[in-house]
Amino acid sequence: MKGYLLLLLLMAALAGKAQQNFDTVKIRPLKVTDQIYMLKGSGGNIGLLTGNEGLLMIDDQFAPLSVKINEAIKSISQNPIRFLINTHIHGDHSGGNDNFSKQGVIVVAHDQVRERMKKEQVNKRLNRTTPPREKEALPIVTFPDKLNFHLNDEEIELIHLDRGHTDGDVAVHFKKANVIHTGDAFVRYGYPFIDTSSGGSVNGFISSLDKLLAMMDDQTKIIPGHGELATKADVKTLREQIANIRDQVAKALKKGKKIEEISSLGITDKYDEKLGKGFLKGKDFVALIAESLSEK
Numbered sequence: 001m002k003g004y005l006l007l008l009l010l011m012a013a014l015a016g017k018a019q020q021n022f023d024t025v026k027i028r029p030l031k032v033t034d035q036i037y038m039l040k041g042s043g044g045n046i047g048l049l050t051g052n053e054g055l056l057m058i059d060d061q062f063a064p065l066s067v068k069i070n071e072a073i074k075s076i077s078q079n080p081i082r083f084l085i086n087t088h089i090h091g092d093h094s095g096g097n098d099n100f101s102k103q104g105v106i107v108v109a110h111d112q113v114r115e116r117m118k119k120e121q122v123n124k125r126l127n128r129t130t131p132p133r134e135k136e137a138l139p140i141v142t143f144p145d146k147l148n149f150h151l152n153d154e155e156i157e158l159i160h161l162d163r164g165h166t167d168g169d170v171a172v173h174f175k176k177a178n179v180i181h182t183g184d185a186f187v188r189y190g191y192p193f194i195d196t197s198s199g200g201s202v203n204g205f206i207s208s209l210d211k212l213l214a215m216m217d218d219q220t221k222i223i224p225g226h227g228e229l230a231t232k233a234d235v236k237t238l239r240e241q242i243a244n245i246r247d248q249v250a251k252a253l254k255k256g257k258k259i260e261e262i263s264s265l266g267i268t269d270k271y272d273e274k275l276g277k278g279f280l281k282g283k284d285f286v287a288l289i290a291e292s293l294s295e296k
């Protein structure tokens, strides 16, 4: 099963790369509140806080899109971008770091994001090696747990989540506006990817969703790592689905079942129509969870 899953994910990763034509990508801004925008393009959703004291952006997609992202932001506000927060290490969220830091933007992330970016990253699951990032791409402000920004009359809290999607996941909470950018701790592309090679785990993924839910009410506007704007109910639903799958996989592991047996139990059947059309199919997600639970 390990080899099968690896091959599948490798194919998905390669297909994603081959199909990636950045020339045709359009950056589309969506107004979330008077001051906050979400920008969609290719890669993770970008968050943007506007105001006279300068702009704060969250994630920057892929490097070839930096010019277009700058243009889209200019169309919203002429004020300069001052800060760029990376929600985690992945290149579809931090690929443009070099470009933005060269234009004077201060890049901010969790300690682990900088540590991992400095070194070659070997992703066993995707059989992919990512070389260390350029010095200009490294966050120059890092933090272990929490960091606050006080900008444009907004109170912004960066919160390090548990080891879920990766070990450097950060959510950005705009407290006055009641808006949260979750990074890939919450996504809407189907079964979420748990990057165990970057320190992620299924239990951490679920406990991170619990932390996020505790910060939300029914009015909270949620900018997910990928996909459309969401509500607390959407986050709650995903949390319940993943926890249910995790519990069934854990039970099967306890009975001594092998990962390939567990994948064929049909645990995700009732979720596949909604969640199985993205990056991961149900049985791949089950295998991923089984491997995560088997890791010590």
Ligand SMILES: [Zn+2]
Residues within 6 Å of the ligand: 088, 090, 093, 165, 184
């Ligand atoms: Zn990611």
